Amino acid sequence: MLLRHLLLPEIQDLIEAGRLNDVREFLAKQPGPEIAELLTALDDKERVLLFRLLPRQLADEVFSLLDPAFQNLLLENMAQEEVRQVLSGLTPDDRTALFEELPARVTQGLLGLLNDKDRKQALTLLSYPEGSVGRLMTDRYVKVEPEWTIAQAMEHLRKAGLDSETIAMLYITDARGRLTDDLRLRKLIIADPALRVADLLDGHYACLHSLQPREEAVQTFKKYDLYALPVVDADGILLGIVTIDDILDVAEAEATEDFHKLATVRPLQVNFKDATLALLFRKRIGWLLGLVLVNIFTGMGIKIFEDTIVAVAALVALMPLLIGSGGNAGAQAATLVVRAIATGEIGSEDWWKLVLREIGVSVAIGLAMSAAAFFLGLALGNLHVALVVALSMTTVVVAGSLLGTVLPMVLNRLQLDPATASVPLITSMADIFGVLIYFSIANAVLRFFPIAPT
Amino acid sequence: MLLRHLLLPEIQDLIEAGRLNDVREFLAKQPGPEIAELLTALDDKERVLLFRLLPRQLADEVFSLLDPAFQNLLLENMAQEEVRQVLSGLTPDDRTALFEELPARVTQGLLGLLNDKDRKQALTLLSYPEGSVGRLMTDRYVKVEPEWTIAQAMEHLRKAGLDSETIAMLYITDARGRLTDDLRLRKLIIADPALRVADLLDGHYACLHSLQPREEAVQTFKKYDLYALPVVDADGILLGIVTIDDILDVAEAEATEDFHKLATVRPLQVNFKDATLALLFRKRIGWLLGLVLVNIFTGMGIKIFEDTIVAVAALVALMPLLIGSGGNAGAQAATLVVRAIATGEIGSEDWWKLVLREIGVSVAIGLAMSAAAFFLGLALGNLHVALVVALSMTTVVVAGSLLGTVLPMVLNRLQLDPATASVPLITSMADIFGVLIYFSIANAVLRFFPIAPT
Numbered sequence: 001m002l003l004r005h006l007l008l009p010e011i012q013d014l015i016e017a018g019r020l021n022d023v024r025e026f027l028a029k030q031p032g033p034e035i036a037e038l039l040t041a042l043d044d045k046e047r048v049l050l051f052r053l054l055p056r057q058l059a060d061e062v063f064s065l066l067d068p069a070f071q072n073l074l075l076e077n078m079a080q081e082e083v084r085q086v087l088s089g090l091t092p093d094d095r096t097a098l099f100e101e102l103p104a105r106v107t108q109g110l111l112g113l114l115n116d117k118d119r120k121q122a123l124t125l126l127s128y129p130e131g132s133v134g135r136l137m138t139d140r141y142v143k144v145e146p147e148w149t150i151a152q153a154m155e156h157l158r159k160a161g162l163d164s165e166t167i168a169m170l171y172i173t174d175a176r177g178r179l180t181d182d183l184r185l186r187k188l189i190i191a192d193p194a195l196r197v198a199d200l201l202d203g204h205y206a207c208l209h210s211l212q213p214r215e216e217a218v219q220t221f222k223k224y225d226l227y228a229l230p231v232v233d234a235d236g237i238l239l240g241i242v243t244i245d246d247i248l249d250v251a252e253a254e255a256t257e258d259f260h261k262l263a264t265v266r267p268l269q270v271n272f273k274d275a276t277l278a279l280l281f282r283k284r285i286g287w288l289l290g291l292v293l294v295n296i297f298t299g300m301g302i303k304i305f306e307d308t309i310v311a312v313a314a315l316v317a318l319m320p321l322l323i324g325s326g327g328n329a330g331a332q333a334a335t336l337v338v339r340a341i342a343t344g345e346i347g348s349e350d351w352w353k354l355v356l357r358e359i360g361v362s363v364a365i366g367l368a369m370s371a372a373a374f375f376l377g378l379a380l381g382n383l384h385v386a387l388v389v390a391l392s393m394t395t396v397v398v399a400g401s402l403l404g405t406v407l408p409m410v411l412n413r414l415q416l417d418p419a420t421a422s423v424p425l426i427t428s429m430a431d432i433f434g435v436l437i438y439f440s441i442a443n444a445v446l447r448f449f450p451i452a453p454t
Numbered sequence: 455m456l457l458r459h460l461l462l463p464e465i466q467d468l469i470e471a472g473r474l475n476d477v478r479e480f481l482a483k484q485p486g487p488e489i490a491e492l493l494t495a496l497d498d499k500e501r502v503l504l505f506r507l508l509p510r511q512l513a514d515e516v517f518s519l520l521d522p523a524f525q526n527l528l529l530e531n532m533a534q535e536e537v538r539q540v541l542s543g544l545t546p547d548d549r550t551a552l553f554e555e556l557p558a559r560v561t562q563g564l565l566g567l568l569n570d571k572d573r574k575q576a577l578t579l580l581s582y583p584e585g586s587v588g589r590l591m592t593d594r595y596v597k598v599e600p601e602w603t604i605a606q607a608m609e610h611l612r613k614a615g616l617d618s619e620t621i622a623m624l625y626i627t628d629a630r631g632r633l634t635d636d637l638r639l640r641k642l643i644i645a646d647p648a649l650r651v652a653d654l655l656d657g658h659y660a661c662l663h664s665l666q667p668r669e670e671a672v673q674t675f676k677k678y679d680l681y682a683l684p685v686v687d688a689d690g691i692l693l694g695i696v697t698i699d700d701i702l703d704v705a706e707a708e709a710t711e712d713f714h715k716l717a718t719v720r721p722l723q724v725n726f727k728d729a730t731l732a733l734l735f736r737k738r739i740g741w742l743l744g745l746v747l748v749n750i751f752t753g754m755g756i757k758i759f760e761d762t763i764v765a766v767a768a769l770v771a772l773m774p775l776l777i778g779s780g781g782n783a784g785a786q787a788a789t790l791v792v793r794a795i796a797t798g799e800i801g802s803e804d805w806w807k808l809v810l811r812e813i814g815v816s817v818a819i820g821l822a823m824s825a826a827a828f829f830l831g832l833a834l835g836n837l838h839v840a841l842v843v844a845l846s847m848t849t850v851v852v853a854g855s856l857l858g859t860v861l862p863m864v865l866n867r868l869q870l871d872p873a874t875a876s877v878p879l880i881t882s883m884a885d886i887f888g889v890l891i892y893f894s895i896a897n898a899v900l901r902f903f904p905i906a907p908t
Contacts, residue, residue: 300834
């Protein structure tokens with residue numbers, strides 16, 4: 001952070017003064033991640049200018065560190081030959097991540113700039129479903145043969161290691177290419193060089209499947225505490241590896257998507273910061289309009305009780321508290337369940353236990369809320385209103401909480417995204433229950449304790 | 455997942471039949487992560503039994519893979535000597551994570567079981583503030599000397615590598631212990647063994663500071679795409695390293711905390727699955743009761759307009775739609791901003807731009823919502839009500855959206871947690887605006903177009 005703030009004005013001054021050679025010399029001595037951060041703070045024109053001043057190898061490193069959205073901004077302002085160079089400098093997984101971000105038409109054009117081998121590989125990776133483990137793969141891993149000596153394996157590593165994404169873990173396959181074992185580099189390094197690779201193998205390995213959803217890979221990485229995992233197809237053939245730095249990105253992106261969904265914002269695909277007004281409108285308006293439909297039922301519910309409202313207008317003053325509290329308790333429950341499903345913490349075997357516990361929790365919460373509501377009812381209305389609000393509160397809170405707990409579970413069982421049980425949806429649905437319960441109880445109470453209109 | 459489901463019934467049968475030797479033999483051949491997963495699925499008694507059957511080294515591995523909550527469950531059922539063994543088998547960072555979870559009294563007892571060196575180290579790590587980078591540190595890294603040859607460095611690695619948490623990155627310090635450089639193992643491996651370590655150094659390194667908040671470490675790891683980062687104190691002294699597997703855990707835990715906060719659930723500290731009814735009650739009731747206070751203002755707002763309500767009761771039927779829509783739009787805005795601040799995507803330099811864009815987005819959303827509300831007003835009320843609802847809707851949506859955008863920014867500037875701008879808080883505050891705007895516009899419309907009570 002510091003470096004960016006220190007360098008930015010200085011670099012901008014040099015650019016303005018046209019002292020590009022000084023900028024070039026200066027940049028060549030900076031680490032890639034600092035330059036990448038610097039680029040994101042510049043405007044479009046400066047960004048391309050600066051990028052062009054980087055020596056080739058540094059440019060490749062910097063480009064690979066940028067977000068796909070920024071990579072795209074740079075590519076748009078480059079000549080075809082520059083684009084070709086930059087693309088060939090990317091690792092296969094970074095290339096897939098970039099192509100995923102681009103419109104199909106642009107991706108087609110870029111694929112045409114790759115050499116045959118890279119293009120074939122990019123097409124293979126893009127053929128895996130969006131959001132699958134296959135899309136995260138790179139083929140830059142090191143394979144060793146069981147019959148090699150440790151010294152031979154180390155010698156191989158010296159040649160093959162330069163190009164590989166990680167050498168922390170090495171892989172062993174059979175003649176047909178099926179994964180048979182993995183080997184920690186550490187084990188190799190500390191082993192007697194005269195031993196054979198086979199002597200270090202234990203036949204146990206963890207792996208991912210290419211068609212698995214990528215969020216499952218996050219859980220697998222957490223389970224095994226590894227920095228890289230191999231990916232196999234249905235026949236066990238080793239296709240590539242996934243590294244933990246990509247998994248960290250996936251974990252953040254999946255969490256962000258769930259945050260947005262829980263607030264009825266459809267996945268943005270781009271950074272919030274870079275989203276256009278039109279895009280934000282499109283991603284937000286859908287559910288808001290949809291929830292208007294849910295409100296029709298709340299409105300119809302209220303209309304049924306119009307006579308009661310005219311008779312005791314003070315009831316209306318407490319209505320937002322009542323339906324709001326049901327919604328808030330439901331929002332808590334839904335968020336807890338949606339997140340616990342996403343982190344793999346709860347599965348369908350836990351559901352009954354969780355529902356029963358939620359009944360207990362929400363009854364306790366409801367009773368405490370009823371006490372508070374009773375005093376508020378006295379303050380804003382009268383004893384009758386206080387009684388109605390207190391009696392309704394527990395029921396409404398329990399109804400909202402159960403809705404928030406059960407709906408994500410049901411969605412999950414139906415193979416739908418549990419985060420669709422968003423807070424606004426739960427809140428709007430709780431409104432319907434709330435209104436019906438509140439005014440029904442009001443009618444009942446008023447029948448037993450009739451009062452004159454206030 | 456598969457293995458757990460396959461093994462569980464079989465193991466339980468063997469335990470029931472008392473064939474513990476068979477279980478022991480079977481377990482000794484399984485990989486640690488599978489056993490760890492198996493343990494979490496067993497009940498308390500079986501879990502301890504099974505754990506006791508593991509050979510020492512495997513037991514250490516399995517224990518270190520368990521969540522601190524589960525580690526605690528195991529410890530509670532172990533004899534003192536067993537506890538001592540298990541604790542000494544943990545790495546320093548895992549030990550800190552476990553101690554963090556336990557009540558201070560229990561931690562004191564466990565510290566007494568450690569040898570002098572381990573205890574001193576544990577106390578040092580626990581002296582860093584909760585949630586700081588210092589708490590994630592381990593001292594199990596490898597240092598190399600610049601004057602060594604590559605061959606000497608590799609020889610050192612062979613001895614020191616076994617005990618270290620990662621060997622992907624090696625570190626260089628000066629005579630006073632200040633970090634001066636880092637070196638990728640890969641560079642060492644592919645280098646000419648006759649060269650010196652100094653020949654491979656470039657003087658550039660990334661590092662963390664021990665007192666930094668741990669969520670900043672997540673962003674640093676993402677920026678540098680490294681598997682480990684060194685940690686220094688204010689004088690630049692190398693204190694330890696942090697590894698990316700812990701950072702993945704931090705990223706998930708921080709996201710979970712924000713999810714919960716956004717729904718007014720205070721941080722649980724334990725798994726949702728394992729939370730007791732009493733704990734959930736305590737973590738949820740606080741804000742729910744607090745929001746009752748906010749509702750006092752909504753209620754008072756409504757009371758001002760009681761005459762209007764009695765005159766046109768149909769207005770009430772549309773009130774939940776109106777205040778709900780303001781809250782929903784506000785929930786979207788707040789969630790977008792809170793998450794973007796958490797991922798480091800937006801900083802204070804972007805605020806004005808974001809507020810202006812939000813005005814644009816919310817006006818567009820508000821107009822679309824007004825159109826929908828107009829028709830709903832016609833359906834549930836009459837032309838007057840429809841007019842009031844349509845006129846109010848845009849204002850309420852814009853007010854809610856701006857509240858949701860600005861409140862997290864203000865909290866962040868005040869060094870408070872932006873996620874305190876929770877969805878229920880925004881919704882409840884939007885209710886106040888909503889009610890005042892709605893009934894004020896109703897009064898104005900009714901003055902110009904007076905109608906008889908329905």
